[in-house]
Amino acid sequence: MITMDDIIREGNPILEQVAEEVEIPAAEEDKQTLTEMLEYLKNSQDDETAEKYGLRPGVGLAAPQIGISKRMIAIYFEDPNGTLYEYGLFNPKIVSHSVENTYLMSGEGCLSVDREVPGYVPRHSRITVKAVTLEGKEVKLRLKGYAAVVFQHEIDHLNGTMFYDRINPEDPFAQPENSKPIE
Numbered sequence: 001m002i003t004m005d006d007i008i009r010e011g012n013p014i015l016e017q018v019a020e021e022v023e024i025p026a027a028e029e030d031k032q033t034l035t036e037m038l039e040y041l042k043n044s045q046d047d048e049t050a051e052k053y054g055l056r057p058g059v060g061l062a063a064p065q066i067g068i069s070k071r072m073i074a075i076y077f078e079d080p081n082g083t084l085y086e087y088g089l090f091n092p093k094i095v096s097h098s099v100e101n102t103y104l105m106s107g108e109g110c111l112s113v114d115r116e117v118p119g120y121v122p123r124h125s126r127i128t129v130k131a132v133t134l135e136g137k138e139v140k141l142r143l144k145g146y147a148a149v150v151f152q153h154e155i156d157h158l159n160g161t162m163f164y165d166r167i168n169p170e171d172p173f174a175q176p177e178n179s180k181p182i183e
C-alpha cells in the first residue's frame with residue numbers, strides 16, 4: 001500500500017517535470033500503480049486507516065507524487081450534492097474550458113508540500129477532460145466547481161506545476177480576474 005513514505009516532497013525535480021504519456025492499452029504494472037493510488041485516497045479518507053498509517057488526506061493524487069513520471073491521476077471524493085467522483089485516469093487532457101475562472105476560498109493543499117501556502121488559486125470554472133479509464137474506456141468528462149478544481153490540481157502535477165505557482169505573489173488573496181469563488 002502507498003503511505004506518506006512514498007510521497008515525493010517539493011524540491012524533488014520529478015515534481016517539476018512534464019510526465020510521459022502512458023502507452024494504451026495500459027500495462028499491468030501501470031494499472032496496478034493507478035489502483036494503488038486510488039486505494040491511497042480511500043485509505044486517507046477513512047479515519048481509522050488514516051490514523052493507523054499516518055496518512056494525510058487527499059481527494060486526488062498524481063503519479064509524479066509517488067515518483068512515477070507518467071500521466072496517471074486518481075480522484076476520489078464525494079461532492080456536497082452527494083455525487084461520488086471515483087476515477088483512475090490515464091493521459092487526462094483538458095480539451096476545452098470556460099472563460100470564467102473560479103477558486104477555493106479555503107485555498108489548496110498538496111501532499112507534496114509540507115507547509116501551508118495561503119492564497120487563492122485561480123482555476124477554470126468549467127473544463128472538459130478526455131482520458132482513458134483504469135478499465136480502458138475512453139471518457140469525456142464535463143466538470144465544474146470543486147470537481148473541476150481538483151482535476152486541474154492533478155493535471156497540473158503532470159505538467160510540473162504546483163498549486164502555489166498560480167497564487168498571485170503580490171497579493172495572494174486578490175480576487176482573480178473574471179472569477180467566482182467556491183465556498
Ligand SMILES: O=CN(O)CCNC(=O)c1cccc(Cl)c1Cl
Binds near residue numbers: 058061065107108109
Ligand atoms: O495532488 C493531490 N494532492 O496533493 C492531495 C492533497 N491535496 C488535496 O487533496 C487538495 C486539497 C485542497 C484542494 C485541492 Cl484542489 C486538493 Cl487536490
Ligand code: NI
Binds near residue numbers: 109110111112153157
Ligand atoms: Ni497535489
